[in-house]
Amino acid sequence: xxxxxxxxxxxxxxxPLSRKILVGLLLGGLGGVAGFTxxxxxxxxxxxxxxxxxxxxxxxxxxxxxxxxxxxILRPRSIPKGCGVLQVIxxxxxxxxxLAPMYATQLASPEYVFGAVIVLLVxxxxxNLMLWRLADEMLRRVMMETSxxxxxxxxxxxxxxxxxxxxxxxxxxxGWGLIGILxxxxxVSSSIAATRRGMT
Amino acid sequence: MNNRLKVLRAxxxxxxxxxxxxxxxxxxxxxxxxxxxxxxxxxxxxxIAKVFQQPIESIFxx
Numbered sequence: 001x002x003x004x005x006x007x008x009x010x011x012x013x014x015x016p017l018s019r020k021i022l023v024g025l026l027l028g029g030l031g032g033v034a035g036f037t038x039x040x041x042x043x044x045x046x047x048x049x050x051x052x053x054x055x056x057x058x059x060x061x062x063x064x065x066x067x068x069x070x071x072x073i074l075r076p077r078s079i080p081k082g083c084g085v086l087q088v089i090x091x092x093x094x095x096x097x098x099l100a101p102m103y104a105t106q107l108a109s110p111e112y113v114f115g116a117v118i119v120l121l122v123x124x125x126x127x128n129l130m131l132w133r134l135a136d137e138m139l140r141r142v143m144m145e146t147s148x149x150x151x152x153x154x155x156x157x158x159x160x161x162x163x164x165x166x167x168x169x170x171x172x173x174x175g176w177g178l179i180g181i182l183x184x185x186x187x188v189s190s191s192i193a194a195t196r197r198g199m200t
Numbered sequence: 201m202n203n204r205l206k207v208l209r210a211x212x213x214x215x216x217x218x219x220x221x222x223x224x225x226x227x228x229x230x231x232x233x234x235x236x237x238x239x240x241x242x243x244x245x246x247x248i249a250k251v252f253q254q255p256i257e258s259i260f261x262x
Contacts (some may be wrong), residue, residue, distance in 0.1 A: 075227075077217045077220065077221075077226070077227045078226060078227050078228050079226055079228070080225065080226045083226075136224070136225040136226055136229050137225070137229070137240075137241050137244060138225065138226070138228065138229040138232055138238050139226065139228075139229075141238070196237065197228070197232045197237050197238055198228070198231060198232050198235060198237045199228050199232075
C-alpha cells in the first residue's frame with residue numbers, strides 16, 4: 001500500500017467526540033424545549049394516563065419526522081434514494097394518527113375523526129410498503145429485526161399482563177393505552193436494531 | 201466475517217458514497233459492511249466482487 005494512499009476520505013473520517021457531545025446536547029436541549037412546550041400547551045387538559053402516553057408518543061414521532069428532514073438535507077447519501085421522504089411521511093402520519101383522537105374532535109365529530117384516521121392509516125400503510133420496496137437490503141434487515149424484537153417483547157409483556165388481569169391482580173388497560181405502550185416498545189426496538197448496524 | 205472493502209476502496213480513492221452508488225445501496229450500508237456490523241447477501245457480495253473485479257473469496261474471509 002502506497003504511503004500516500006488514503007484509507008478514508010474527508011466524508012468518511014470519524015467525527016470528533018466533541019462534535020458528537022455537542023450534537024447530543026443540542027438534541028437533548030431541543031427535546032427539553034419540545035417537552036416544555038407540549039406541557040404548557042396541554043396544561044390540565046389531559047386527565048387520562050393513556051392519553052398522556054399517546055401524547056408523548058405522538059410528539060416523539062413528529063419530532064423524529066422533523067429530525068429526519070434534517071438528516072435528508074445534511075446527509076442525503078446516508079439513506080437509500082427515496083427512502084428519506086417516505087420515512088418522514090411514515091413518522092409524521094403515525095404521530096398525527098396518535099394525536100388525532102384526542103384533539104381532532106375539537107374540529108369534527110368523532111365519526112369524521114375516525115374516518116380521517118382510517119384514511120391516514122391507509123396512506124401510512126402505502127408509504128410503508130413503498131419504503132420497503134425502495135429500501136436496500138440492510139435497511140430491510142433493520143426493519144425486520146425491529147418487528148421481531150417488538151413482537152417478542154410485546155408478546156411477553158402481553159402474556160404477563162393478561163395473566164395478572166385474569167387473576168384480578170391488575171386493572172384493565174384500555175386499548176388506547178395498549179397502543180401507546182406498543183409504540184413505545186416499537187421505538188425502543190427500532191433503536192436497538194438500528195444501533196446494531198451503526199445507523200444511529 | 202472479515203472483508204477487505206476498506207482497503208480495496210482506498211486503493212481506488214473512492215469515498216463510501218462512491219462505492220454505495222456503484223453497489224446501489226446507501227452509504228450507511230457500506231459503512232456497516234466495512235465495520236463488520238453487517239454481512240452482505242450473496243447477490244450483494246457478487247456485485248461487490250464485480251465492482252472490484254476480484255473473486256469473492258479474496259474480498260471476504262471468515
